[in-house]
Amino acid sequence: QVLFKTPPLHASDMTDVALEHLGKLLSNINKDSIEVLVKGSTIGVTLATGLVVALGKEEFLGALTDTFSYYRSIWYFWRGGSLKECRYFPDRKQARLQTFSLALVSRIWSRPHYRSGTFHLDMRQNLSNVAIPGTGLPLSVVVKTKAFGYLFLLMGYPAVAAVAALNRGRKGRSVYAACAAYREQLLTPQDWFSFWQMNCRLATWHSSITNETDYGMEDKWTFLTTAEKLGISVTPSMTTKAIVCKHRNEEGGLGFACFRNARHGGDWIIQERLENGTFIKSLMPINGPLSTFRIISASRGGLRSGTPQRGSVDVSDIEALSCVWRAGLAGAETDHSSILFNVDPKTGVFKKGTTNNHWYRRGVMRIFDTPWLSDHVHTVHPDTGTRVTGVKVPNIEKMKDFVRDAHLKMMPHVPLAGWDVALVHDTDEMVLLEANLSCNFFRGDFDKSSYFQFLEDYFLDLEQRERESGTW
Structure with a gap:
């Protein structure tokens, strides 16, 4: 309240006000600002992880390398780099496709969507009832604005991977297990949500380019x-024009519903x-x-x-x-x-x-x-x-x-x-x-091997179509 100079708030209002003001702070982000964030995030993570390595924890070296490559690949794709010529993660197809599809979100953000107007609107609707386990925060908040999306990929996504890894490492009582879990969650996640989102991005990109x-x-x-x-x-389905449903014990206009059949111009499939x-x-x-x-x-x-x-x-x-x-x-x-x-x-x-x-x-x-x-x-x-x-x-x-x-x-x-x-x-x-x-x-x-080859074939094809049309 002191920071934003707002009147006293109820707890239920605080999140919305904080998001509103954070959105204003991020509203002027441009490519130069994003580059500063990318480099700053990379340097911060590098220094912190490098300190641990210097203290003798060599098992963190792989996590450090992957974190650095994550930021570099995201920035490479944001600046228009192609999947075909990408030199990051040459031997890990899923990691390459994962970072490409994450960066793709900003490209297709305002693209037409076959059911929800735009890809952004579709994300807002479909992520409103989904939360990263243990956070309680609807993921629709992450995509409330494009600036929030950038910020999440730069800071939130690696942080979530780290917390998930620490949780798994704690259960296994192994630093090595935690590092391996972090690298997996960051670049090669195996959860249903990550696969679902990759499928959503493919469908949106394909439909918006081909008008299929x-x-x-x-x-x-x-x-x-x-x-x-x-x-x-x-x-x-029934062919009747409409149906009426009444509650057996209510009256006075209560307990009554009428449904008009889609076969006759209505909205309901009966x-x-x-x-x-x-x-x-x-x-x-x-x-x-x-x-x-x-x-x-x-x-x-x-x-x-x-x-x-x-x-x-x-x-x-x-x-x-x-x-x-x-x-x-x-x-x-x-x-x-x-x-x-x-x-x-x-x-x-x-x-x-x-x-x-x-x-x-x-x-x-x-x-x-x-x-x-x-x-x-x-x-x-x-x-x-x-x-x-x-x-x-x-x-x-x-x-x-x-x-x-x-x-x-x-x-x-x-x-x-x-x-x-x-x-x-x-x-x-x-x-x-x-x-x-x-x-x-x-x-x-x-x-998974067949699935990721399938995704790569589609992503490369769509990338080539955009380059040929001059929209890349």
């Missing part, structure tokens, strides 16, 4: 009607509630929700967007990367409250389960009760005790082919799609609920 019409499948109504026309099994099929029911509590599989598929068809070869995409260009089953909890309306059981994409066998709930705990009080990590430790459904780990999903290959076929027919030029697949009825019929084009792996296993 396939991204229209993000709209749930367009998705359903297109699938119906193509004969792809999706959740059936469907019967589907029930889990026989196989899923055998693993679930009686009052559990429809519990779906999330399968991620990758298409190389987008590399041909806007070219004479655009139409020459076939099923061999599409690969199913991962599969996770969301085992819904008793009494939940949807499987968003669930245990995430990883499925071996080759054998179809359930592996151990985990959650990502610790990423959704926001608020100051959550700082004290939120774990940093959530390991794969679940082997049974927590509500029934029924063993899941080791059970084999029937027809996993047919399920993967099902989404590959849908990707080919509905959106062959979208790089990545996350499909929600349900097994319903006594026959365990496969139906699609929807597709997510800025998708995450829900902590499932996938071939």
Whole structure:
């Protein structure tokens, strides 16, 4: 209050005022200012880490080198350096792609987004309910302004990597483990959030450069009607113009809702509630929700967007990367409250389960009760005790082919799609609920070598397109 000369504030207002004034302080940042911040941050980290090395802690040398390279590579990309000619991390593809994609955020900040106006607006919306575990701070704050984004990459991101590493090192009681964890979190993070954000940046960059019409499948109504026309099994919807819902015991205009069908120009898709099929029911509590599989598929068809070869995409260009089953909890309306059981994409066998709930705990009080990590430790459904780990999903290959076929027919030029697949009825019929084009792996296993090669091919292609158009 003394610093900003403001009247006394309630605790709930202090964060907003602090952010407002910090934004004003950062509003005049230009390239020269950023360069000073980069160099200052690099020098500070170098001196601090160098002091530790000088004291005999040689295990910090690798962390020092990686930190220095992180800042140099970020600055290189911010100044227009190309991924193709990047000399940083020559033997670590993920590290090179990670720093490139982080720096890419500022380039695509105001680019059109296929669902939210701009990439900035999409980040603000989708990060509003996500917080780095143990901080309670919604990540939408980090992207409130472009200046905040710069500041986070220069100071916040390395700091988060350091705190996470110290936490892991404390558990392992090893300085070496802490240093290795820091280097991993800084340059080659393995958490679902980092992969999700990289997928989001690819989708935004690709759609903004190519103006690919396939991204229209993000709209749930367009998705359903297109699938119906193509004969792809999706959740059936009603044709009635509208429905009215009344509470059985309320009156005087209360407990009343009217929904106009999207088939007749309304905003609502009206469907019967589907029930889990026989196989899923055998693993679930009686009052559990429809519990779906999330399968991620990758298409190389987008590399041909806007070219004479655009139409020459076939099923061999599409690969199913991962599969996770969301085992819904008793009494939940949807499987968003669930245990995430990883499925071996080759054998179809359930592996151990985990959650990502610790990423959704926001608020100051959550700082004290939120774990940093959530390991794969679940082997049974927590509500029934029924063993899941080791059970084999029937027809996993047919399920993967099902989404590959849908990707080919509905959106062959979208790089990545996350499909929600349900097994319903006594026959365990496969139906699609929807597709997510800025998708995450829900902590499932996938071939990382193949995935990063896929990303690099797309990033290099899009970089070349921008250079040829003169917009790089």
